[in-house]
Amino acid sequence: MDFAFDARTEELRARLLAFMDEHVYPAEAVAEEQRAALASPWDTPAVVEELKAEARRQGLWNLFLPDAEHGAGLTNLQYAPLAEITGRSPHLAPTATNCAAPDTGNMEVLAQFGTDEQKKRWLEPLLAGEIRSAFAMTEPEVASSDATNITTHIERDGDEYVITGRKWYISGAMNPDCAIFIVMGKTDPDGSDIRRQQSMVLVPRDTPGVTVRRAMQVFGYEDHSHGGHAEVVFDHARVPVSHLVGEEGGGFAIAQARLGPGRIHHCMRLIGMAERAIELMCRRAVSRTAFGKTLAQQGAVQNWIADARVTVEQLRLLVLKTAWLMDTVGNKGAHTEIQAIKIATPRAVVGILDRAIQLHGAGGVSQDFPLAELYASARTLMLADGPDEVHQRSLARRELKKYL
Known part of the structure; x- marks a missing residue:
């Protein structure tokens, strides 16, 4: 058994460790000071954008995405020790390297299941770190540990889907740069296969009927660095049918x-x-x-x-x-x-x-x-x-x- 990291992993580890020592750790206190002076605590401190620019300049960007067309092309085994390093400053380093949840998972979904139009409109700016995103699945009214319980309705009306439901602990939704939600709901609530009732649709944040109601705390923290965890209401929000991710029933x-x-x-x-x-x-x-x-x-x-x-x-x-x-x-x-x-x-x-x-x-x-x-x-x-x-x-x- 060979427990050594390969040459590319070692090279990236060395660069990432230096980036953490020279830029990320010193920025932790700076970010907190800058956040206290912002008009809104959900705005992004300037030092975070500086870190993102530096990480991109050094090639420490989108390391999580194995798709070489869109990401760094690393295997999971190569990425693992790099993610460990960023975990030492989990509220800053993943964002600085564009490897923060929920954007990582959303980019993977769009890269794997998105149409060319969806990739151009949403994936490309996410990969560039120009916007943020949220994944809306968990609901307060049901035991969401069983995803088949989800009650949000996604009903087709002509060339549009109408989304109605209430979600909470939607990570990143308080960030003003959060431009898109991937929303999971039921398109076929009475279907015989309970795992084919759900679908996912892309819902822009500025869609009429979408209300980010409040920030949810986690042990008293609002988690400003990750864009918070929000309660979000969808009240007959309409999006084009082209915003479906994958196929109906594939959610x-x-x-x-x-x-x-x-x-x-x-x-x-x-x-x-x-x-x-x-x-x-x-x-x-x-x-x-x-x-x-x-x-x-x-x-x-x-x-x-x-x-x-x-x-x-x-x-x-x-x-x-x-x-x-x-x-x-x-x-x-x-x-x-x-x-x-x-x-x-x-x-x-x-x-x-x-x-x-x-x-x-x-x-x-x-x-x-x-x-x-x-x-x-x-x-x-x-x-x-x-x-x-x-x-x-x-x-x-x-x-x-x-x-x-």
Whole structure:
């Protein structure tokens, strides 16, 4: 078995690590200062646009997209260690490199299922970082962990679709640069196949009948850097039939195609969050003294750090194996591993961040360190892209099937 990264990955890693040290980490505090002076907290700080320009100049742009025509042409295995690096500053680095959700998944959908017209109008400006987008699936009135429950109606009326429904936790929708929604709803609510009832349509933000009602908080954070998580109402919003993504009844399959890469991208970045937490733990441990000894000399702290290192190394190997399988046998062939990392990674990283917060005392829950915000992000990923219990249920069924 060869655990070494290939030459292209190593070269990109070196450039990306330098970009993080020279540009991203110094910009974290600057972005917060600039945001406080903006007319709206949802506006983009100037330093973010400067980072985007620099990343593009250095060729650190659209690294997530394996399609060489539109993206960097990297495999999942090549992209994994790069996503981990950006995960060390998850509220800035992915945006700076145009590798931030939900735009990544939306670009993948448009690249794979979009028409030439849809690609020209929406994919090209997304790839250029000129606009942002949102993916509208989750609803407050139903258990959205089961996507067949979705109640939003997409009804055809002549040459138009009429969309009516209420969505929430629609990531990126508060950003004024968010120009397009990919909306999932039911075009055939009474169809015999519950996985063929749903379709996806492209709905421009300025469509009459579309109301971004409010920002939803996550553990008290509004997540300005990612464009927030909004409640969005579609009240008889009309779009041309040409805005259909793929085919009628194909929405569920498109959602699954979109969420597979998204899940592994999240797990890659989570490992970066854990690495930053370990770094902060170690720096704190050697610099603080309690009861006559540095924290680094306390047995409990040593155990926390050792356990965190072991956990991260285990998770990284599983994520890399999953990425390799996705490249070699496809997403379906890697389904078990995708679910395994989605279950294991957020849960374990939440534990590491919890210990890091504990080690920092009051500072750990403050705005002076990134740990509280990292914790909120990691804990949310135990729900996002399917809650742990849904993946456990599916994974257990697959295991049990061998014995039935």
